[in-house]
Amino acid sequence: xxxxxxxxxxxxxxxxxxxxxxxxxxxxxxxxxxxxxxxxxxxxxxxxxxxxxxxxxxxxxxxxxxxxxxxxxxxxxxxxxxxxxxxxxxxxxxxxxxxxxxxxxxxxxxxxxxxxxxxxxxxxxxx
Amino acid sequence: xxxxxxxxxxxxxxxxxxxxxxxxxxxxxxxxxxxxxxxxxxxxxxxxxxxxxxxxxxxxxxxxxxxxxxxxxxxxxxxxxxxxxxxxxxxxxxxxxxxxxxxxxxxxxxxxxxxxxxxxxxxxxxx
DNA sequence: TGAGTATATGAGTATTTGTTCATATAGGGG
DNA sequence: CCCCTATATGAACAAATACTCATATACTCA
Numbered sequence: 044x045x046x047x048x049x050x051x052x053x054x055x056x057x058x059x060x061x062x063x064x065x066x067x068x069x070x071x072x073x074x075x076x077x078x079x080x081x082x083x084x085x086x087x088x089x090x091x092x093x094x095x096x097x098x099x100x101x102x103x104x105x106x107x108x109x110x111x112x113x114x115x116x117x118x119x120x121x122x123x124x125x126x127x128x129x130x131x132x133x134x135x136x137x138x139x140x141x142x143x144x145x146x147x148x149x150x151x152x153x154x155x156x157x158x159x160x161x162x163x164x165x166x167x168x169x170x
Numbered sequence: 171x172x173x174x175x176x177x178x179x180x181x182x183x184x185x186x187x188x189x190x191x192x193x194x195x196x197x198x199x200x201x202x203x204x205x206x207x208x209x210x211x212x213x214x215x216x217x218x219x220x221x222x223x224x225x226x227x228x229x230x231x232x233x234x235x236x237x238x239x240x241x242x243x244x245x246x247x248x249x250x251x252x253x254x255x256x257x258x259x260x261x262x263x264x265x266x267x268x269x270x271x272x273x274x275x276x277x278x279x280x281x282x283x284x285x286x287x288x289x290x291x292x293x294x295x296x297x
Numbered sequence: 298t299g300a301g302t303a304t305a306t307g308a309g310t311a312t313t314t315g316t317t318c319a320t321a322t323a324g325g326g327g
Numbered sequence: 328c329c330c331c332t333a334t335a336t337g338a339a340c341a342a343a344t345a346c347t348c349a350t351a352t353a354c355t356c357a
Contacts, residue, residue: 104333114333115336121335122336136333137332137334138332139333139335
């Protein structure tokens, strides 16, 4: 029994293209995984945290100082990043030091940063 | 005159680390650009749209069919992607065909997809 | 020109998200 | 043990976001 297609908006559907797409379509878990990764990288604060942690280990307080943000805001973001295993930490007395923990995601970030820096330079050159 | 540091949360600041970070810090425009790119890639619908458009040109209606979403929802996302120049379109009569238009961003997406697919396969293997 | 079709868009809405504020937790030193 | 400091966390709130619904636009064909 054919399902009703309630979403259809036109009669002339390119059936072959649709069949191809359906066949090659991404699994839901892959889409969710990709989305989760990019969501983590989609916020300016998290970008700056990860970028700085890619250079060196830093404690929460240092990060707050560098970013000019409250300790609480930074700590919330670190918890988020840790849940995704993008950062890890170690304790030394009262101080907790964070560092990056996911080479693949850091690679994506670095690529985007390099590209954006490059584009920005070109735009400056034009002026 | 030194600025008051209202954000400070601790006395023992690692001044050297902070100086290093401040020196190497990303410009605001780079952070904004990177964030904009990753935001575009952070949504499951847009991931699937871009992925399908990386394979072949598709009209709005085909996309709606493949994604199982309304024409309106797809059209809104296409407008978003077009504003960022991640896709472009051409008209053929009433039909408007979209295709991808940013090799760098599509490269980031493909890398993340490959990685996620790989991770998923490994997880399946373990079971 | 007028009806029909594919796409675009504005307003409204429910959800998600990033921050603040207040407070809790946990380790260090007297 | 008590106080101090660094970090974590829960609740609340404002802003951003992705969708729906109704309708507008732009093109085709007769």
